Amino acid sequence: MEKIILLIPGIPLVIAFILIFVSKKEHIPKVSIMLSSMIALLGLYGTYYVITTDESIHGFGGLFVFNELSAILVPYVAILGLVIRKYATKYMWDEPGYKRFFILLNFIFSAIYMLVMSNNLVILALAWQLMSISLYLLVSFNVASKSAVKNGSWTMLIHKGADLLFILAVILTYQTFGSVDLGQLSQTWLEMSKNPTDNPTIFVIGLLFLVAAMMKSAIVPFHIWLPYTSEAPTPVSALMHAGVVNVGGILLNKLAFLLLLTPAVLNIAFVIGLFTAIFASVLMLVVPDIKRSLGYSTAGQMGYMIMEVGLGAFSLAIYHLMVHGIFKATLFLESGGLIRYARHDPNIPQRLSYKLFWEEKTEHKSNKTFNLIALFTILPLLIFIGVKMVLSEEFFEFNAAIVILAFGWLTGTQLFLSFFKVSRSDSIKVILALVSSFIIILFTYEFIGLALEHFIYGEHALLFYGAATLNVTIIMSMVALAAIMIIGWLFMYKQHFVGIQKSKMPKRTQWLFYKLLAKEAYVSDFFIKYIKIFKKG
């Protein structure tokens, strides 16, 4: 009975086929949503089955599996799919090619489900490529727009590169380990990790998979396709930022046991992820186009995700990509409604977020809020640390955890400062806010991140942290963390705690640095100048 869950990747294809014969326009979304709901229900049933029985569901000769990773991701993708389809029902109504849109949407969802549920590298390779072509057709959906088509071509080119690297990695894997069955391979890799050997072929395989994942996840220097594809319809943008870019993280999780054998690849992932996180986040602040800014924001988050993988926190990467996906999809899907409200009301619409944060900023009545935050965060933290110290010291053994927490804290702080007005007079309040943000991050990591880790990888989770040979001692980690906090504090003090800044001309070097960032480090110019293969003829 439970085997029926393995039909999930095929259902969107059936929907696409049925849609070809649906003639009435209003029936297209109805059919699509109704049948997609079935996927969501099946996905939830699958999750329930995996949690209650603690068993994976295998089928189709071992080609597909519904395991712990699928149990988390399939319902997420299915619900995201439902929301996007529902949103597109009205949003796309007046667009030419309404039926084409829903057919393509179903194709890309089928590819995502295949990718998540595949237990075979060949199926994974097929899903990987199917996703590339579906994405290209969706990004170029507005066929009459020259820029949409041109940017679609960039997307296509980078994704084709990812496809080739992926296929080469699959071939090398087959030649080295004699199998393409992921379950079997994972067992082999796990056994091999007990007696690690320095095999350059395994390094090459790991590197090929990593670069392929980076290309799909818009990691620098392959990020250029993401910020420039915002001309795609809003539901497609939501799907891209919440679903498609995540496949790199999903792939690396599927190959987690392979990466155990190649710590060097994990280190490369960490360094490139870190660079992407900083570089893309800085560009996000500089670029003048709001859509490109969102693109860089996503690229930065993907950098975080790859960095987490590099630290051995594979399951945390999954948690991160899901949370980020929900956040970004909400941003994109809400934008239309917000514009509509703003047309009727010149003020910012009266929404919950507005009442909570904006009014807080203007009315300076936030002491109560902060006291509450402090009460509900600092106190539990003290209890939590006390209990931790008594029961075990395991938490502090992870250098990775400290690095992750430091970055998590920086992000949390950034978020807090963007919501609340701060001034010199409110220093205490801000300190409380910053500490609270850190505590929230700590609790999220401890209760959700580690729970997820235990669910997906069980007893093997600790192996990844061991493999990530980022040899930093606990003291070095603490010093680095303190340095980050102090620098961050000084920076924010300078940025936010002053009343009115005196106008000051920036130095020449500052101008040059700004120019470099504003031109997106000339990466897009490079693409425009040298990659003209789609224009010739």
Added chain:
Amino acid sequence: MLMNIILLILAAGVPYYLVLEKSQKLNSEKIFLISGFLLLCAIVISSFVEGQYSGLLVIIALLSAIFSIYKATKTTNFYKFGYYLLFINAPFFMLFIREQGVLYSLSLLITLAGVYSIAKHYDKYYGSANYHGISGTTLATPYVGAFLTVYLITLALYPPFPNALFLLSNMIKEETTLLWYIVVVVVFFGNFMVAMRVMPKTVFGTPNTNLHYVDLTSKEKIMHFVIIISLLVLSIIGFKGTIA
């Protein structure tokens, strides 16, 4: 060896289309049909020939393919596009295991039959098989747009279509050498670039307002439908082969 050289001439051409194009005795449609027929002959003959091709012949086919990629980026004619693609893929025919190479070439021929039908449609309604200026077919002539998209995706080596599946199957089963990697990378990207650069000029773009667009007739639709079904049948064979 002699048989292998004959196969090389039939499949890889050592671009004889250059001579035919220059002589102007044959138009591009005829060259397309001749090239397709010769590849078909090569497919039939190859089933009687044992053994692998020599590296030298594969290199000749590869050089011919690279030249054809260059030529293909210069044309806007569907017939020329078709026969250039035949020569671009010749190294795969030479390099892969006989049976797989034959199946790959067969699916290529079927896809190009679809492109040929589209070319004939253009010839009939727009005066020539030249697609320059006939953009936006997705909006103006949805059936032409849809079928052409499928053929171009197939030629660009994307699944679920058979070319990609046979290629993947071959790639996994073959023993790899440096030459093998060079051929795979060049031809993989060659097919992709040549096929995908046609899309922005045909299926995408705004429809030309000076042109009276005509979509496929019922007879043509049935023909294309049969081609797609054939491709899907080959896909199933290719999928089974890949998984096995």
